[in-house]
Amino acid sequence: MISKPRELWVDVARAVSVLAIILFHFLIWVYFPGMHERSPSLVGVWEKVADFTSTFRLPLLFMISGFLAGPRIRDGFANRKNVLSAATNAWLYVVWLSVFAICSIVIKPGLPLRVGSVDSYFKQLILPRTIVWFIFALVLWTLVLSLLRRVPPGLLLAATFVLSCTIWYAPRPSGEMYVQVLYYGFFFTLGVYAPRIIRWLAAKPVWAKLLLSTVLLAVAIYLIPLIPRDVAGVGSVLRTVKDSLVAGAALPVAALVAFTPLLGKALAYIGRRTLPLYVMQLPILWAVIMVRPRMPWGTSAFQVLSPFIGLAGVVIAALALHWILVRTPARVLFELPTMFSRWIRGKTMQS
Incomplete structure (x- = not known):
């Protein structure tokens, strides 16, 4: 059976999310x-950008992830791809946590999200504490929703919405990200069980949807x-x-961009490679942080352009490294080893 090609706006939306995260x-x-004492006005502008992107970068990424996984998740464990998907992501989580731990041995203490000890x-x-909490x-949510496939979707959406609204009141030791894991489960569930709404928002006529987007x-x-906010x-x-x-x-914005020939294709290319970009940004940024004191912060042009240069540099470095690594045995950094995937497929076919 030939699978239907993925719609371009899906990958554009994924690209927008991961670029905003980086x-x-x-x-x-x-x-x-680097800039906090040099140009408070520029820092203020970029703080507003960071605050605005916080409202969509992870909600959108989880929503699109749920949208893509929805057809198989709605089948529950009767669809053996759910077991394979969960196993693949579990492998990726352990592998990249291990990579970060190894890197943490050689980098200086104090860098963000460093795995500081064997105990950690x-x-x-x-209990994840690095960026791979997303994986x-x-x-978690693939397994939970596959297990609960017979529960009415409305009830699952209501339950995850309540969870997202209340989880912030749970005790949270410094650095642990289980709160984010549970909060964004609502958006993943929304992607799984509201595909028609998501597709409608990204469908033509795009200009009419952009008007709705402006209202939202x-x-x-x-x-x-x-x-x-007086009431608790x-x-x-x-x-x-x-x-x-x-x-x-x-979503309508992503659909409009997808219709733009060069920009749409470029972002879709990035969107199909969100995994290497997402996981490799941390070690690349560790390297950038270590050379931060030697950057030309006193240059006006660098002060203005450095966020764009930094984003482009991380993306290019991650894509280049990924291109090299997938052509070597190190491709297991990005996929489940064949021996494991064959074993899982064999087990699920026997069940």
Whole structure:
């Protein structure tokens, strides 16, 4: 059976999400520390950019991930691809946590998200504290939703929405990211069980959907902040609603960009490679942070352009390294080894 080609806007949306994530990390780890005393006005502009992208970069990425996984997840474990997907992501999580731990041996202490000890490494097999918590979340929510396939979708959406609104009140030891894992489960579930809405937002006529997108953004940015937060829990509910509106508003924009010949194809190319970009950004940014003091922060042009240069540099470096590594035995950094995938396929076919 020949699978249907993926729609271009899906990969554009994935690209926008991962580029926003990389830009955010470059800003908080490289740009802000280098610029905080040199140009407060420029720092203020980029802080606003970082704040705005926080409303869609991960909600959109989880929503699209759920949208893509939805057809098989709705089949439950009757679809053996769910077991294979969970196993693949579990492998990727352990492999990249191990890569980060090895890198942490040679890099200087104090760098962000460093795996500081053997004890920390083993704890993170269950409680993630690095950027690969996103992959951990994919494993968890794939298994949970596959297991609960017979539960009415409306009930699952309501339950994950309540979870996303209340999880912020749970005790959270410094650095542990299980709260994010549980919060973004709602957006993954939304992608799984609301594919028609997602596809409708990205469908033609795009200009009409862009008008709706503008309305959603206006509500999220200007009206929601005006709602009083005197009652306990209102703030967390409004956060989930706001993130949902902005993520939904991003879909018509992604569809419009997908119709732009060069830009659409370039972003779709990036969107099909979100895994290497996402996982490799951390070691690349560690290298950038170590040379940060020697960067020409006193140059006006560098002050203005460095976020764009940094984003482009991380993307190019990650894509180049990925291109090299997948042509060597190191390709197991990005895929489940064949012996394991064959074993899982054989077991699921026997069951």
